[in-house]
Amino acid sequence: MAAVAAAALGAVACQPVDGQLSTVAVSLTTDRKGTDALEKKGVEVQWLSCTSSFGEGGATPRTRTKSPSVRNVATVDCEGETKDGRAITLTGKVTEERGGACVRGDLTAKVEKKTVLRADVLGNCADAKPSVRPPGNGVRPTVTVTKTVTVYPPTCDCRPGK
Template sequence: MKVLRTVAATGACGIAVAGLAACEPTAGGLDSAAVAVTTDRTATATLERLTFDVAWLSCTATVNRGASPSGATAAPGSAAVDCQGETESGQNITIKGKVTDERAGRCVRGDLTARIDRKVVFQATMLGDCSAVPRTTAPRTTAPTATVPPRPGPTVTETVTVTAVPAK
């Protein structure tokens, strides 16, 4: 049953993230989908390092565009993060805060507070490894080890019509 809940929560999160990523432009270099996914991954890893068995965790992020709903100016280039989840033993997990930097799925920086059953379990200004070299999906460009014989080029066929003039 726990596996089914985890799969359902993961699927719902994936659909929500895909929808957000498809229509939201970046602001100050932050993308809400990237912030949400990276916060989810790094917070789960941190909670598990602190010996909490995370059954599921789902995060959302809203990138601030310079004004809050109350009309006050918010810091552009930051994202409000809200995560909800549950431990394997059924305790509620909440993580809330602000993210000011997200690095290639490896880390988030900002001000985040995690609670399990309303008790603070960590407060962090950074989650993940911000010093790690980002992974690239670009193909490696290495010289071939053996020489390949050249292939013949395309063949061009030219048709010429010749009219013979009879000799006199």
């Protein structure tokens, strides 16, 4: 039940604002695609959990800044564990997130402080849909043309005897 609620929250919160990155989308996509990349490298991931923020020094997404570029680079920090109990970290900067399919940036994964992965892309960006969706979650209104005709009764002289 909690997973369903988290997924629903993620689906709503992942929408970027004005083409900017979303910390939730960056965290979720880095978690999923980072796990996939580590497993392809032979690391058996028990769990991985990621957070992200904007700005230097761990500023929160609510922090206002005069520099628009700060909102276009997210710092991501993931912690986890292998199936045999070794510590995993995945950290770096993310400059692009594409619809849950990939993240781009400068990312480094370590197991027990030994670098096992350096990547500028996690996932497959080639087939990814853009993160920005049209209003209404992509649902387009149906156009219906209605023609109204008013029919008046025929005019008649309805006086009695006529």
